[in-house]
Amino acid sequence: MKKNLRSRYASALVLSLSVVLMVTGVLMSIRTCKTYESILVQCTHYDRLAQPLQHLALSLAFYLGLTVLGSTMILLTLVKMAGRNHREIALLQQKNQAMDELNRKQQQLAHHQRLELLGTLTSSISHEFNNLLTPIMGYSMMALEKLPPEETELYDDILEIYTASKKAKTIISRLSDLSRKNSSSTFHQVSPDTLIQKTLDVVAPARPKNCEIKLGLNCWDQRILANEIQISQLLLNLIINSFHAMEGIDGVLSIDTWFDQESIHIRLTDNGKGIDPDALPHIFEPFFTTKEAGKGTGLGLAIVAQVIEDHHGNIRVCSTPGNGTSFTVTLPRLSGQKADETAL
Numbered sequence: 169m170k171k172n173l174r175s176r177y178a179s180a181l182v183l184s185l186s187v188v189l190m191v192t193g194v195l196m197s198i199r200t201c202k203t204y205e206s207i208l209v210q211c212t213h214y215d216r217l218a219q220p221l222q223h224l225a226l227s228l229a230f231y232l233g234l235t236v237l238g239s240t241m242i243l244l245t246l247v248k249m250a251g252r253n254h255r256e257i258a259l260l261q262q263k264n265q266a267m268d269e270l271n272r273k274q275q276q277l278a279h280h281q282r283l284e285l286l287g288t289l290t291s292s293i294s295h296e297f298n299n300l301l302t303p304i305m306g307y308s309m310m311a312l313e314k315l316p317p318e319e320t321e322l323y324d325d326i327l328e329i330y331t332a333s334k335k336a337k338t339i340i341s342r343l344s345d346l347s348r349k350n351s352s353s354t355f356h357q358v359s360p361d362t363l364i365q366k367t368l369d370v371v372a373p374a375r376p377k378n379c380e381i382k383l384g385l386n387c388w389d390q391r392i393l394a395n396e397i398q399i400s401q402l403l404l405n406l407i408i409n410s411f412h413a414m415e416g417i418d419g420v421l422s423i424d425t426w427f428d429q430e431s432i433h434i435r436l437t438d439n440g441k442g443i444d445p446d447a448l449p450h451i452f453e454p455f456f457t458t459k460e461a462g463k464g465t466g467l468g469l470a471i472v473a474q475v476i477e478d479h480h481g482n483i484r485v486c487s488t489p490g491n492g493t494s495f496t497v498t499l500p501r502l503s504g505q506k507a508d509e510t511a512l
């Protein structure tokens with residue numbers, strides 16, 4: 169910083185000196201011309217002109233030299249200053265980029281810490297809640313069974329208690345899924361296409377009649393190292409979300425798989441209502457939902473994100489409101505040799 173300031177002062181000094189040189193050169197040239205003009209006009213004999221003309225030429229050469237020197241120095245100093253400014257701007261841009269990156273990383277860290285805290289809290293709270301919900305559900309079910317048939321109003325009230333507790337239990341169990349960390353022993357080699365097929369069998373009863381599923385599966389022989397239950401859960405959440413997004417239209421859900429040297433790619437594309445650009449950055453956050461109260465917990469994609477993290481993969485989403493959404497999941501592919509080693 170100090171060095172920078174010193175070189176700025178030096179440039180300013182050189183610039184002022186150059187300006188002084190140039191101005192002096194110009195002024196002195198004009199003055200010399202004027203002085204010699206009167207001398208030359210008064211001269212009557214040609215042989216007396218030689219000496220003043222020689223002096224005039226020498227003086228003019230000297231002062232014009234000064235002017236040229238001054239202007240060249242001004243030019244060089246300005247070029248040098250422009251170059252330095254350019255370097256400083258580039259440096260500042262680099263600094264800004266580094267600060268932005270740092271800010272982004274800090275926000276990511278804070279987000280991860282919040283999720284971690286949520287995980288720790290939920291795993292302990294969900295255990296306590298389950299202990300409370302089990303007797304509520306058990307006793308309300310027993311009360312329903314014992315009620316005489318004419319007590320219809322009371323029956324409906326108790327049924328409400330039972331249904332609400334059941335919903336609460338579902339939320340608790342999904343929260344536990346979100347916070348549960350898997351031990352590596354639950355990971356096995358699986359074919360992604362086999363998993364997709366199994367999940368589709370499970371989800372078949374939930375498929376709306378107006379929704380068609382198109383498959384383009386090209387990874388039957390490929391293997392990923394995966395927790396089968398978790399990956400099925402991931403696929404289930406993505407498929408169910410697509411079904412919901414295609415409610416009331418002639419929906420098409422395409423599921424495609426392909427692979428390259430390093431990875432297996434799974435893409436689910438629907439032609440549903442799409443995701444609002446304002447909502448898009450938040451869809452993986454726990455409890456974010458656009459569904460009406462009681463219809464969605466907003467935990468589906470948070471679980472998906474957790475599963476992806478556990479499997480060292482990544483997920484990309486691309487959506488156009490009114491046109492549809494596509495989620496692309498990328499998971500590490502087990503190469504032939506790695507697959508054998510893991511099998512041992």
Ligand SMILES: Nc1ncnc2c1ncn2[C@@H]1O[C@H](COP(=O)(O)OP(=O)(O)OP(=O)(O)O)[C@@H](O)[C@H]1O
Nearest residue numbers: 409410413442451457458459464465466467468469
């Ligand atoms: N395929 C999709 N098409 C349109 N919107 C989607 C799609 N997938 C997710 N979304 C949006 O992302 C939000 C969050 O999804 P997420 O699965 O986390 O929660 P949810 O479906 O609302 O509730 P839950 O899955 O817990 O029942 C949804 O409410 C919806 O707005």
Ligand SMILES: [Mg+2]
Nearest residue numbers: 405409468469
């Ligand atoms: Mg969902």
